[in-house]
Amino acid sequence: MLFSVQVEVTLRQGVADPQGATIERSLPHLGFDGVKGVRVGKSIRFDLEAADEASARAEVEDLTQRFLTNPVIEDSTISIVAGANA
């Protein structure tokens, strides 16, 4: 069965985010006020062939912890839906 997976990788709270800080500092000069707390993370999408949703989730959690994130400074959020990514 094919599952469409999204892993969002974000920096943990308290970890400095220079990319986000630069965006936040620039926007008021460019005419956009009222933007606060910009954080830049990664969004990794893929299709996964697995027997069922439980085994798909177990595999994705394992590979996310081991290869897609640095658990010291990053958190991850996994979403899995049946069917291929568009």
Added chain:
Amino acid sequence: MLFSVQVEVTLRQGVADPQGATIERSLPHLGFDGVKGVRVGKSIRFDLEAADEASARAEVEDLTQRFLTNPVIEDSTISIVAGANA
């Protein structure tokens, strides 16, 4: 009113994604089979102060088109919910 905004920036279909290709090539050697079509994008989250949801969306669409994406090679998906990001 405070809105919590997520902008997902993805490479357009057909644009080469070396980061995704490297992940996809590596995973089978690391014991994870069945992963296909890996694409790596950005997830940008921030809080936005705006009068209502319609004006929040208009502001976010404008700044996303102009500053957060390169429309030649990137697509964006915007989600806005009332309340601050966690």
